[in-house]
Amino acid sequence: MSDGDLVIVYEKHDNMKAAKVRENLVLQNRFGVFKHSDWIGRLFGSKVFSNKSEFVYMLAPTPELRTLVLSHRTQILYVADISFVTIYLELVPSCLVLESGTGSGSLTTSLARVVAPTGHVYTFDFHEKGPASAR
Ligand SMILES: C[S@@+](CC[C@H](N)C(=O)[O-])C[C@H]1O[C@@H](n2cnc3c(N)ncnc32)[C@H](O)[C@@H]1O
Structure with a gap:
């Protein structure tokens, strides 16, 4: 994943949302705070962790x-x-x-x-x- 990419943040099959990767931004949800900068350089399909050690999957925007x-x-x-x-x-x-x-x-x-x-x-x-x- 690179800065500017569209990604699908997968929590579970009925809870997904699109996000645009921006180096300085964070994503905040019930699992905590996810820094976009942690996503850059990772592969689509990666599991990424929040500040509370909870996770989501980052999927390619098919x-x-x-x-x-x-x-x-x-x-x-x-x-x-x-x-x-x-x-x-x-x-x-x-x-x-x-x-x-x-x-x-x-x-x-x-x-x-x-x-x-x-x-x-x-x-x-x-x-x-x-x-x-x-x-
Ligand atoms: C049901 S939506 C299409 C949904 C789209 N296929 C999708 O999968 O997201 C129908 C669209 O056709 C547009 N539309 C209707 N008649 C049109 C026309 N004569 N020329 C151009 N667009 C038209 C409407 O504004 C509407 O946005």
Whole structure:
């Protein structure tokens, strides 16, 4: 993990949140205080400890996890429907995708992963406020 990375802080399967790693910040929860600086240089999947010797896991922000932690600005697509959409559209790396109705961006992150590294996703929403998943 590096300064500026988005990470998923995993407490348990029904308690996860997204955080942006910032060298000078701390994360405070019921387990105590976690210094972001302790996370830098560690691998995704690492167990990290608080000032009270309690722990959380730091997970990579996969599209599946982002779907679970993002702030819902709209109704969102979940993994079953996302899988159907990507297979039905026969999306593969290098595809060019135009998505209308970004909403909270749940589908968008999966589209981006499917077409990477040479494809591209263009997404549009007539509602000005964008996805809030990194907050
Ligand atoms: C249900 S949400 C999409 C959720 C998104 N697929 C996800 O998984 O997070 C529908 C979105 O479509 C947008 N929308 C509806 N009609 C549209 C249009 N004609 N052009 C662009 N965006 C539109 C709405 O503003 C809303 O944000």
